[in-house]
Amino acid sequence: MRLSRYYAPTLKETPAEAEVVSHKLLLRAGMIRKLTAGIYTYLPLGLKALNNVARIVREEMDRAGALEILMPAVQPADLWKESGRWEFYGRELLRFVDRHEREFCLGPTHEEVVTDLVRHEIRSYRQLPINLYQIQTKFRDEIRPRFGLMRGREFVMKDAYSFDKDDAGADASYWAMYKAYIRIFERLGLKFRAVSADSGAIGGSFSHEFMVLAETGEDTIAYCDACDFGANVEKAEAVCPPPGDIAPCPPAETVATLGQHTVEEVAAFLEVTPDRIVKTLVYVADGKTVAALVRGDRELNEVKFKNLLDAKDLRLASPEEVTAATKAPVGFAGPVGLAGIPVYADRELSLAADWIVGANAADAHLRHVDLGRDAAILSFTDLRQVAPGDPCPKCGAPLSFAKGIEVGHVFKLGLKYSKSLNATFLDEAGKEQFMIMGCYGIGVSRIVAACIEQNNDASGIVFPPAIAPFEVALLNLNAKDAEASAKADELYDALTAAGIETLLDDREERPGSKFKDADLMGFPIQLTLGGKGLARGIVETKDRRTGEKGELPLDGFMDAFVAWREGVRQGWGLE
Amino acid sequence: MRLSRYYAPTLKETPAEAEVVSHKLLLRAGMIRKLTAGIYTYLPLGLKALNNVARIVREEMDRAGALEILMPAVQPADLWKESGRWEFYGRELLRFVDRHEREFCLGPTHEEVVTDLVRHEIRSYRQLPINLYQIQTKFRDEIRPRFGLMRGREFVMKDAYSFDKDDAGADASYWAMYKAYIRIFERLGLKFRAVSADSGAIGGSFSHEFMVLAETGEDTIAYCDACDFGANVEKAEAVCPPPGDIAPCPPAETVATLGQHTVEEVAAFLEVTPDRIVKTLVYVADGKTVAALVRGDRELNEVKFKNLLDAKDLRLASPEEVTAATKAPVGFAGPVGLAGIPVYADRELSLAADWIVGANAADAHLRHVDLGRDAAILSFTDLRQVAPGDPCPKCGAPLSFAKGIEVGHVFKLGLKYSKSLNATFLDEAGKEQFMIMGCYGIGVSRIVAACIEQNNDASGIVFPPAIAPFEVALLNLNAKDAEASAKADELYDALTAAGIETLLDDREERPGSKFKDADLMGFPIQLTLGGKGLARGIVETKDRRTGEKGELPLDGFMDAFVAWREGVRQGWGLE
Structure with a gap:
């Protein structure tokens, strides 16, 4: 393509609307434009990047045996009512009526539609397994759309749905997708991790998230450098050492802690370390008051707590609710004598006795508390957040933390939708059984943003070769000069004929503008033709990722280029 | 792909929901499934056909210099209010509010969005011309969706929009698209005609429709076999001979025509031919009563009449309205003495005098009426429908009629949207000017249906090679036999390696089922391997279009196949 x-x-300027780097650079590099909040038009360069991601996703889905279909964006409410999600999904589901006052929604996901399709089509175990996928535009009415393509309202997703006749088959379908995802992100040239994930509201028995690593990521991942363990901190197990001997604990006694509310204040006041104190956190789960205990130097993991309670809604109690439940101001709650309130403790608290806890009275704590003896604890289980340095649950080496952006997600759904939508088949014995489902999403447009969050510098985007709209920017610095332009055209034709996507900057602009634009748009390879180099018979090269510059001879250019390009690709971890 | x-x-059965042949066959061949009225899921075969059409459209748009972008499906109401279409578009525009009660619609077309994009981006004549296109899912809330992909609510379109600095440029952009469309439909292997079209509600100065010829088409095309003239009958000019001498006309007189309402009845009763009678048609145009006159043996063309009146809404008057306007029952309206009602006449009526007309009184007509003398005619102009055998407006040869399905449309829009949305640029003299626009649509999903309406037989679909999901169906009749299957796999691998999309029927089904399914799905080439042929070392061939069968040797198969396939493609008019 010729840039002219x-x-x-x-x-030149960053639009005020953009907060995160990918949004700023997608706007500045002329890849997207905002139509309205969370809704964007893809300009030619942005669409090329999007299509490059989609193509690799499609190739790997096909290779894994999934079959591509295309489902509608507009979905009838009836199916969502049948699955139970019409009420449950909340206001992110954009609902409307058609001219005949029938209710519809704009699909944010397609479990209902695909299950409806399959229940009408599949009758026999002989037709299973089947995995259907699509690459399609979805809509989620985010309350505060932001960050450009990172959290838009209209976005492009790949979503796949597998249907199996038994659990072993469903697991095989799951792992086939897991492997396809690994290949996809490797081919895209992204640094990523597959992590165990909390399966959240979508339901299901197990799942992995695929995270593109980037400092600006909203998710935190705990991972191990010594083995392949990786998990969203929401899900990562906090390892607990085996129980040992517990020293006997004197009887509990009240101690005055006038004005000492926080763990740090109480620890300093009583001259102990925070790990001797029990933090009592009062929550409201589906309208009912509950309490969670963790060691003073730990954080409660709300996702683990919510899953333990099987609660739809979990929130910290307000100061008024804490006082009503504990008869004490905030800061003095404790597990002893908390009548009628279920109390759950992190399992670490079972490794010792002799704790300091709030006394459920103003300005007072209890010491020498043995939780087993003095309090009614419903269970000791894993409730705390892992922390950097905690032992890896798999190999024991210290865990590291990283920030990531979720770009893919694989779920084993089990029977959730096949039961509610009655998707059955006849098994080998002629007996009706529910299909076992999995669902597998990739945020195609989100990957374009995430790859920029991971790969950028002060000059602009640094596109991985597989995603870059053009692999090569060919800058003709003498666009007004016929002879130089003929040479540039010759190189352009040779690169294009070799199947290397090249953008020829043939504009009559200053060299400075051309370099700046090429850097900003982030093409992996810059070739510059002009000035003294042209007189010497060379093309200047630049590897956008490393910034390294070099020269290639015009004479026998393509051979030299192909060899040099190999090095650039290897630097990206590509074959 | 292996069918297994x-x-x-x-x-086997045609679903009751389907009325037209393409809808029946798309369902029966397993290409689409209905989600709800007018909204379909594309199964793998249907999606492949859709993508084949989209690919050719994209290649030719790129070749013509148009740039691909992707605009959102969800569009803010503000832009539609600015263009004036929010009120005007009617209920086919699906409207809704988001969670913040802001108004939106699901885009049935993108003039507003693209003009909004361009007005913010283009500042100078140096940036023009530009032609932006997309292939995208659209929504139109049809009151009665039907005919499957022919008139669905959610559908795939290619829409392009050109912006030019002057009229000559806009014309060049228009004709570049016109030529690209010709190439597209030729490459698709469809029998089609480009015809002058009424530009309808979208506005604009001139336009062409691209019609796929099919007996089941909803549109009627007048075309000339002697030259390249083609026009929608809505738009085709009715040629009127030059005026000659007109015989003097006796004074008008009333004649009793008791109970004779229709032209045929009056002609028989008065013993004249219908072409001596003037038909007076009373209409309501934007609430105002008007009358149109055509010769008794002609039909009024309502589109011509509506355009003449520049009316938004035109309908036949009800019997009550006719009586109120003419003081007579239906059947006796005439132009003489029609006080206060504007009367327009087809120009053919100016070629003669001495007409018979209704008397505006029950059971009475007037004869010896000279319209110029006896009636107040606002204008004599082209108002009648052309008929088969009428002279071609271009060369005078007799016109033929054909039925067609509109699959593409090119419009020169002019200033309609650039004025209402204030899309301007600075010209060479630094003066602000409105951009001149064109818009160019292709119904990508509709083409899949239209190609089936044109190409089918009692056994099923007869896909043109460029659209067929697979070019070749390879039927292995001995799927249980390892040796035969190895041979089939070998052929399959050779065809696939040559880039020929092949579906291998490796199912353990009866030969009859395999032949039936291959015919139904309509792959252009059937290759059959098995039985006695296999023993003799041959593959049986069938050209789906002609039904012609033949044999190719297994020994040296690919060379023989490639040569034979050329003939099949030539039969489709492909190079």
Whole structure:
């Protein structure tokens, strides 16, 4: 493509609307434009990047045996009512009526539609397994859309749905997708981790998230450098050493802690370390008051607590609710004598006795508390957040933390939708059985943003070769000079004929603008033709990722280029 | 692809929901499934056909210099209010509010969005011309969706929009698209005609429709076999001979025509031919009563009449309204003495005098009426429908009629949207000017249906090679036999390696089922391996279009196949 005939409007200033780097750079590099909050138009460069991601996703889905279909964006409410999600999904589901006052929604996901399709089509175990996928535009009415393509309202997803006749088959379908995802993110040239994930509201028995590593990520991942363990901190197990001998504990006694509310204040006041204190946290789960205990130097993991309670809604109690439940101001809650309130403790608290806890009275704590003896604890279980340095649950080495952006998700759904939508088949014995489902999503448009969050510098985007709209930017610095332009055209034709996507900057602009634009748009390879280099018979090269510059001879250019390009690709971890 | 691992569920029975042949066959061949009225899921075969059409459209748009972008499906109401279409568009525009009660619609077309994009981006004549296109899912809330993909609510379109600095440029952009469309439909292997079209509600100065010829088409095309003239009958000019001498006309007189309402009745009663009678048609145009006159043997063309009046809404008057306007029952309206009602006449009526007209009184007509003398005619102009055998407006040869399905449309929009949305640029003299626009649509999903309406027989679909989901169906009749299957696999691998999309029917089904399914799905080439042929070292061939059968040797198969396939493609008019 010739830039003079293309449409890639770069901006010098960063638009005020953009907060995160990918959003800023997608706007500045002329890849997207905002239509309205959370809704964007893809300009030619942005669409090429999007299509590059989609193509690799499609190839790997096909290779894994999934079959591509295309389901509608507009979905009838009836199916969502049948699955039970019409009420449950909340206001992110955009609902409307058609001209005949029939209720519809704009699909944020397609479990209902695909299950409805399959229940009408599949009759026999002979037709299973089947895995159907699509790459399609979805809509989620985010309350506060932001961050450009990272959290838009209209976005492009790949969603796949597997149907199996038994659990072993469903597991095989799951792992086939897991492996396809690994290949996809490797081919895209992204640094990523597959992590165990909390399966959240969508339900299901197990799942993995695929995280693109980036400092700006909203998710925190705990991972191990010594083995392949990785998990969202929401899900990562906090390892608990085996129980040992517990020293006997003197009788509990009240101690005055006038004005000492926080763990740090109480620890300093009583001259102990925070790990001797029990933190009592009062929550409201589906309207009912409950309490959770963790060691003073630990944090409660709300996702683990919510899963333990099997609660739909979990929130910290307000100060008024804490006082009503404990008869004491905030800061003095404790597990002893908390009548009528279920109390759950992190399992670490079972390793010792002799704790300091709130006394459920103003300005007072209890010491020498043996939780087993003095309090009614419903269970000791894993409730705390892991922390950097905690032992890896798999190998015991210290865990590291990293920030990540979720770009893919695989779920084993089990029977959730096949039961509610009655998707059955006849098994080998002629008996009706529910299909076992899995669902597998990839945020295609989100990957374009996430790859920029991971790969950028002060000059602009640093696109991985597989995602870059063009692999090569060929800068003709003498666009007004016929001879130089003929040479540039010759190189452009040779690169294009070799199947290497090249953008020829043939504009009559200053060299400085051309370099700046090429850097901003982030093409992996820059080739510059002009000036003294041209006189010497060479093309200047630049590897956008490393910034390294070099020269290639015009004479025998393609051979030299292909060899040099190999090195650039290897630097990206590509074959 | 191996059919045993594919998902192409054929149906023996035609579902009751389907009325037209393409809808029936798309369902029976396992290409689409209905989700709800006018909204379909594309199964793997249907999606492949859709993508084949989209690919050719994209290649030709790119070749013509248009740049691909992707605009959102969800569009803010504000833009539609600015263009004036929010009120005007009617209930086919699906409207809704988001969670913040802001108004949106699901885009049935993108003039507003693209003009909004361009007005913010283009500042100078140096940036023009530009032509932006997308292939995208649209929604139109049809009151009665039907005919499957022919008139669905959710559908895939290619829409392009050109912006030019002057009229000559806009014309060049228009004709570049016109030529690209010709190439697209030729490459698709469809019999089609480009015809002058009424530009309808979308506005604009001139336009062409691209019609796929099919007996089941809803549109009627007038075309000339002697030259390249083609027009929608809505738009085709009725040629009127030059005026000659007109015989003087006796004074008008009333004649009793008791109970004679229709032209035929009056002609028989008065013993004249219908072409001596003037038909007076009373209409309501935007609430105002008007009358149109055509010769008794002609039909009024309502589109011409509506355009003449520049009316938004035109309908036949009800019997009550006719009586109120003419003081006579239906059947006796005439132009003489029609006080206060504007009367327009077809120009053919100016070629003669001495007409018979209704008397605006029950059971009475007037004869010896000279319209110029006896009636107040606002204008004599082209108002009648052309008929088969009428002279071609271009060369005078007799016109033929054909039925067609509109699959593409090119419009020169002019200033309609650039004025209402204030899309301007600075010209060479630094003066602000409105951009001149064109818009160019292709119904991508509709083409899949239209190609089936044109190409089918009692056994099923007859896909043109460019659209067929697979070019070749390879039927292995001995799927249980390892040796035969190895041979089939070998052929399959050779065809696939040559880039020929092949579906291998490796199911353990009866030969009859395999032949039936292959015919139904409509692959252009059937290759059959098995039985006695296999023993003789041959593959049986069938050209789906002609039904012609033949044999190719297994020894040296690919060379023989490639040569034979050329003939099949030439039969489709492909290079």
